[in-house]
Amino acid sequence: MAEASGTRKLLELKKERVSDKLDHSSVISGEQRWVDPGQELRYSAETQDEAYQAGAYDVIESLDFSARIAVQAGYVIHQRAQSVLDIGCGTGELLKYLNPNIRYVGMDISPTAIAIATQRYSNYPHAEFFASDFRRWDSPDDEYDCIVWAGIGRTWTRGGRKGDKRDWLNILLSLNRYLARDGVIIIEATKDHWPKLSKLIAADYAVLAGNDIDCLVNDHRAVRSTRVIQPRNMQT
Numbered sequence: 001m002a003e004a005s006g007t008r009k010l011l012e013l014k015k016e017r018v019s020d021k022l023d024h025s026s027v028i029s030g031e032q033r034w035v036d037p038g039q040e041l042r043y044s045a046e047t048q049d050e051a052y053q054a055g056a057y058d059v060i061e062s063l064d065f066s067a068r069i070a071v072q073a074g075y076v077i078h079q080r081a082q083s084v085l086d087i088g089c090g091t092g093e094l095l096k097y098l099n100p101n102i103r104y105v106g107m108d109i110s111p112t113a114i115a116i117a118t119q120r121y122s123n124y125p126h127a128e129f130f131a132s133d134f135r136r137w138d139s140p141d142d143e144y145d146c147i148v149w150a151g152i153g154r155t156w157t158r159g160g161r162k163g164d165k166r167d168w169l170n171i172l173l174s175l176n177r178y179l180a181r182d183g184v185i186i187i188e189a190t191k192d193h194w195p196k197l198s199k200l201i202a203a204d205y206a207v208l209a210g211n212d213i214d215c216l217v218n219d220h221r222a223v224r225s226t227r228v229i230q231p232r233n234m235q236t
């Protein structure tokens with residue numbers, strides 16, 4: 001009897017949680033209706049730092065979005081990766097889910113995000129962070145067991161909002177040089193971007209695993225597609 005009422009309460013709580021999407025967004029935005037504090041700022045590489053300062057990426061550290069980061073970390077752990085390169089790592093949220101002794105290199109164009117990450121993970125002995133534009137960056141290590149590139153969107157095209165999505169493939173191909181033998185790349189985009197990304201990479205990469213998850217936030221970023229991929233020319 002007590003168990004049944006406990007289950008009922010849990011179900012009620014879950015219902016509230018889902019129907020409360022707008023209220024939850026208000027926690028992030030300070031508005032009743034979802035108003036992203038910096039949506040436009042997220043669309044170009046030049047304004048990423050401002051985007052962090054405006055709080056446009058705060059959602060990444062929310063309870064809702066913890067699920068998507070946990071998914072990325074799950075793949076890293078399954079691969080028994082000893083080393084991870086995180087492209088566009090933001091505040092290094094992924095590292096929170098990994099073994100503190102892992103070799104982790106995070107890079108991001110936003111000095112604000114990198115300053116937070118550097119401070120937050122200062123006690124991780126093998127973690128390093130770099131503030132740089134990926135297109136002008138050289139990695140300190142030659143190769144990694146896993147490369148993570150999550151949050152692929154317009155920002156990553158040279159033209160920003162109206163940019164050419166084929167730029168995504170160029171970035172991906174340039175990551176191959178850092179991939180250890182049998183290493184994998186974990187990519188993630190919002191579900192609406194995935195069909196285009198999927199077509200772009202089909203000839204060069206095999207998809208080994210993946211999933212789509214809905215983080216239930218009332219925002220276009222809520223449903224995320226994550227895939228584990230490998231360059232076809234590396235497959236034996």
Ligand SMILES: C[S@@+](CC[C@H](N)C(=O)[O-])C[C@H]1O[C@@H](n2cnc3c(N)ncnc32)[C@H](O)[C@@H]1O
Nearest residue numbers: 045048060088089090108109110133134150151
């Ligand atoms: C949507 S956020 C994703 C952050 C984190 N990877 C995640 O999945 O939660 C995109 C990130 O890419 C970074 N970024 C965008 N263009 C970049 C570039 N050219 N070089 C390095 N980082 C870049 C942004 O500053 C931002 O932190």
